[in-house]
Amino acid sequence: MSFTSVKELIDQAIENKMSVAEVVLKNESEDLGVDVDSLRQNMQERISIMRDSMEKGLKEEQISPSGLTDGKAFAYEKWRVKNDESLYGKVIARALAVAEVNACMGLIVAAPTAGSCGVLPAVLLTYAEEYHLENRLVDAFFTAGAVGVIIAKNASISGAEGGCQAECGSASAMAAAGLVELEKDRLSPLLLDPVIAMSLQNVLGLVCDPVAGLVEVPCVTRNVMAAVNALSCFTMVKAGLSTPILADETIRAMKEVGDALPDSLKETAKGGIANTPTAKKIASTFLK
Amino acid sequence: MKRDLELSVFDIIGPVMIGPSSSHTAGAVRLGNLARCILGKKPLQARIGLHGSFRDTGKGHGTDKALVAGLLGFHPDDKRIPNAFDLTDGMEVEFFDPELDKTAHPNTVVFNLTSESEKIVLKGASLGGGAIIVDRIDDFPVEITGEYPSLLTVHKDRPGIIQAVSKVLASYSINIAFMKVFRISKGKRALMLIETDQCVPSVAQEEILVQKDIEWVRFVDKISL
Numbered sequence: 001m002s003f004t005s006v007k008e009l010i011d012q013a014i015e016n017k018m019s020v021a022e023v024v025l026k027n028e029s030e031d032l033g034v035d036v037d038s039l040r041q042n043m044q045e046r047i048s049i050m051r052d053s054m055e056k057g058l059k060e061e062q063i064s065p066s067g068l069t070d071g072k073a074f075a076y077e078k079w080r081v082k083n084d085e086s087l088y089g090k091v092i093a094r095a096l097a098v099a100e101v102n103a104c105m106g107l108i109v110a111a112p113t114a115g116s117c118g119v120l121p122a123v124l125l126t127y128a129e130e131y132h133l134e135n136r137l138v139d140a141f142f143t144a145g146a147v148g149v150i151i152a153k154n155a156s157i158s159g160a161e162g163g164c165q166a167e168c169g170s171a172s173a174m175a176a177a178g179l180v181e182l183e184k185d186r187l188s189p190l191l192l193d194p195v196i197a198m199s200l201q202n203v204l205g206l207v208c209d210p211v212a213g214l215v216e217v218p219c220v221t222r223n224v225m226a227a228v229n230a231l232s233c234f235t236m237v238k239a240g241l242s243t244p245i246l247a248d249e250t251i252r253a254m255k256e257v258g259d260a261l262p263d264s265l266k267e268t269a270k271g272g273i274a275n276t277p278t279a280k281k282i283a284s285t286f287l288k
Numbered sequence: 289m290k291r292d293l294e295l296s297v298f299d300i301i302g303p304v305m306i307g308p309s310s311s312h313t314a315g316a317v318r319l320g321n322l323a324r325c326i327l328g329k330k331p332l333q334a335r336i337g338l339h340g341s342f343r344d345t346g347k348g349h350g351t352d353k354a355l356v357a358g359l360l361g362f363h364p365d366d367k368r369i370p371n372a373f374d375l376t377d378g379m380e381v382e383f384f385d386p387e388l389d390k391t392a393h394p395n396t397v398v399f400n401l402t403s404e405s406e407k408i409v410l411k412g413a414s415l416g417g418g419a420i421i422v423d424r425i426d427d428f429p430v431e432i433t434g435e436y437p438s439l440l441t442v443h444k445d446r447p448g449i450i451q452a453v454s455k456v457l458a459s460y461s462i463n464i465a466f467m468k469v470f471r472i473s474k475g476k477r478a479l480m481l482i483e484t485d486q487c488v489p490s491v492a493q494e495e496i497l498v499q500k501d502i503e504w505v506r507f508v509d510k511i512s513l
Contacts, residue, residue, distance in 0.1 A: 105353075107304065145300045157417075
């Protein structure tokens with residue numbers, strides 16, 4: 001994909017009276033030499049895999065070899081069906097489900113990474129289902145993916161490079177952008193800018209500090225945070241709120257923050273939660 | 289990660305993979321796969337050395353299973369990866385600490401592989417996001433990423449060899465994307481890595497092998513993610 005900024009993406013959509021997803025699909029089709037229908041088909045297959053992993057995590061208790069992943073999604077879902085029918089309740093359950101399937105060596109789609117793979121399916125699939133927008137899901141994932149590409153080009157989507165803001169933070173911004181695409185009949189592409197900006201600004205500085213170096217604690221529940229953040233920012237923007245610092249400047253700030261983070265907080269399991277006495281004890285018990 | 293300009297939406301919404309980690313699981317499968325291709329067949333015996341983060345957190349990430357799965361020829365999205373140890377079908381597997389120094393990449397693996405006909409030592413690393421590199425084959429420093437189809441030759445370091453090989457490739461309409469020659473010392477053995485845009489068929493490989501002073505030829509296709 002040739003786009004390098006969010007502004008460029010939005011301008012193209014406005015100028016050509018196209019949706020952002022249509023702009024992205026056209027660009028990818030030219031770039032990869034593959035027709036638009038095949039690109040859509042490929043994305044549809046990835047969405048099906050996401051759906052499978054979501055259902056697996058809700059129906060089967062996911063227990064990892066370390067024991068750090070202990071069937072949270074299963075337990076939460078059991079509680080939720082009796083207590084919480086809200087959109088947020090479903091999003092929480094599903095983000096947990098996909099992230100736990102990942103932790104237990106299940107089949108997932110990295111989005112943008114394996115560690116943050118619960119965010120996009122939880123937000124986009126659930127919202128589409130709730131508001132009967134399933135026919136727009138593929139497009140929503142193209143818009144979300146394009147935002148991921150732009151972040152990867154200007155900052156990073158890797159925890160080892162930029163901390164968790166780069167993984168769960170990027171996933172959050174991508175999901176929020178995907179929601180704008182889902183609602184394209186009611187919302188202008190211009191709203192992409194504030195939703196991306198706001199969802200990234202909320203998590204700027206988030207560190208990557210996995211206990212024992214495993215993609216489990218706090219990664220699984222951080223997927224929930226990122227999913228709910230996406231939904232909240234989208235709702236705020238839909239209601240007309242904004243932020244003075246828009247997406248491209250925020251992405252540059254994210255790069256700056258990522259560079260400034262010490263190595264101990266970038267996936268090395270040497271700082272943050274990973275460096276607590278309990279985490280060290282867990283690490284030494286499991287890894288020996 | 290690919291070069292910026294080549295990044296596609298499918299690199300971001302993807303890869304489709306067995307979790308939990310693109311570097312420690314998906315990248316490890318690809319490394320195993322690349323090692324198997326360089327050996328040319330499934331190994332009879334695999335001694336696998338884990339260094340750094342691969343050694344320290346590999347168990348929780350399923351890195352051991354992923355590397356073995358790769359040696360068995362599985363791809364990163366294969367649901368059999370978690371059961372790889374049960375599917376070795378006679379391939380002996382043993383793990384060891386390669387005792388590399390601190391300059392080695394934290395996700396480094398060393399393979400000592402044995403087949404019916406040859407023994408090979410490879411060193412490689414998982415660089416993040418599923419990207420990998422093999423940086424040593426026996427005594428030769430190399431740089432193989434699995435991003436392009438690659439032809440490898442070991443030959444006597446003398447004038448004319450490169451021309452002889454590229455002539456064969458040209459006769460099969462194979463375009464060379466990148467080419468590098470690695471040698472240990474002048475006039476001795478050298479290893480040539482040719483990244484191509486097309487697959488090199490086995491007839492072409494055989495034709496290269498019979499050229500004077502060429503002792504080993506191997507073709508490694510693009511390693512999928």
